[in-house]
Amino acid sequence: MAYSKEMYIKAERILENRKKTAESEALLRSEEIKAKIPELAKIQSELAKIGIEISRLLFYKDNAPQRLEELKSKSLALIEKRNKLLNENGLDENVLKPDYTCAACEDKGFIENRMCSCMKQVLKDLMRKEISKLAPIDSCTFDNFDTSLYDNTTLENGINPREKAERALGASRKYAQNFSRESKNLLFLGATGLGKTHLSLAIANVVINRAYSVCYGTSYNICEDLRNESFGRTDYITYTKNKVLDADLLILDDLGTETDNQYNTASISNIINSRMLSGKPTVISTNYEYDELLEKYDQRVASRLTGEYITITLFGKDIRNK
Numbered sequence: 001m002a003y004s005k006e007m008y009i010k011a012e013r014i015l016e017n018r019k020k021t022a023e024s025e026a027l028l029r030s031e032e033i034k035a036k037i038p039e040l041a042k043i044q045s046e047l048a049k050i051g052i053e054i055s056r057l058l059f060y061k062d063n064a065p066q067r068l069e070e071l072k073s074k075s076l077a078l079i080e081k082r083n084k085l086l087n088e089n090g091l092d093e094n095v096l097k098p099d100y101t102c103a104a105c106e107d108k109g110f111i112e113n114r115m116c117s118c119m120k121q122v123l124k125d126l127m128r129k130e131i132s133k134l135a136p137i138d139s140c141t142f143d144n145f146d147t148s149l150y151d152n153t154t155l156e157n158g159i160n161p162r163e164k165a166e167r168a169l170g171a172s173r174k175y176a177q178n179f180s181r182e183s184k185n186l187l188f189l190g191a192t193g194l195g196k197t198h199l200s201l202a203i204a205n206v207v208i209n210r211a212y213s214v215c216y217g218t219s220y221n222i223c224e225d226l227r228n229e230s231f232g233r234t235d236y237i238t239y240t241k242n243k244v245l246d247a248d249l250l251i252l253d254d255l256g257t258e259t260d261n262q263y264n265t266a267s268i269s270n271i272i273n274s275r276m277l278s279g280k281p282t283v284i285s286t287n288y289e290y291d292e293l294l295e296k297y298d299q300r301v302a303s304r305l306t307g308e309y310i311t312i313t314l315f316g317k318d319i320r321n322k
Contacts, residue, residue, distance in 0.1 A: 002213045002248050003123055011122040012109060019100065019107035026098040037089060043082045050075045120211050127208050131216045140201035142173045149319040161316030165195065168312045172199045176206035181248055181280065187309035188285035193318030196285035200251050203283060207249050215247035223258040223267050245274050255286035256296060269301045276304060284309065
């Protein structure tokens with residue numbers, strides 16, 4: 001899970017706030033209950049003293065096994081008395097304990113140095129939220145990719161747009177479900193408004209759910225931010241070189257929309273080649289055709305796209321108005 005350091009910090013803060021809130025509420029709840037049931041306050045005080053003495057005996061490793069057993073027995077008796085008192089007052093035995101969001105790790109995020117499932121879920125939510133600021137990821141799923149919007153009439157070249165869309169949907173779904181850090185690269189080709197971005201974001205949805213990190217961005221926005229980063233203007237950028245190159249999956253949308261200059265061409269070349277050399281999969285979508293890509297980019301980039309990417313092509317007319 002190649003999440004950024006910043007994302008891990010955000011996740012840790014969320015869990016830390018959950019833990020503090022649960023413990024603060026438990027303390028307040030405890031004080032209110034003890035005020036209503038004075039005898040409970042005495043029991044809690046006795047349990048606290050016993051806990052301190054047990055800790056001292058264990059810390060200093062005093063040779064007092066008999067005393068430890070006595071203290072444990074006394075503690076159990078007090079707990080039983082406390083539970084009975086709570087039940088008599090119509091309260092649950094766990095009412096004094098913090099109500100953690102995750103009982104397994106008590107909102108710490110880790111269990112014996114192993115990341116808890118709650119931490120993984122927070123990271124997934126943060127990843128999806130980050131992309132949702134840039135694109136409608138929540139509304140782009142495989143289930144709502146409507147192939148009936150494509151023309152079902154065979155074109156002069158023998159291609160049926162709807163059949164092509166159905167194959168594209170099936171191939172994209174299979175790619176997402178079987179995604180790994182060793183997955184192949186994908187290249188979506190087709191005119192504007194044929195669902196390339198929708199399928200790319202649907203892939204992102206599934207890949208994020210499988211606990212992989214995803215970086216999504218248009219070619220224009222990524223190139224602009226990388227240029228600003230190179231000049232030290234990092235205050236308001238979304239994409240950094242490390243973020244683009246280190247993500248488990250990069251989705252580079254609208255290739256070719258970046259400003260046509262040497263820096264951007266070099267940036268695109270570096271992104272494609274660097275991720276290829278490090279074995280990290282990339283999904284690219286573009287409105288350009290192969291010959292236009294060959295004309296716009298150098299031979300090395302074009303050969304990567306034509307030789308190292310699995311191509312999925314969509315045909316027909318813009319379906320967005322439909």
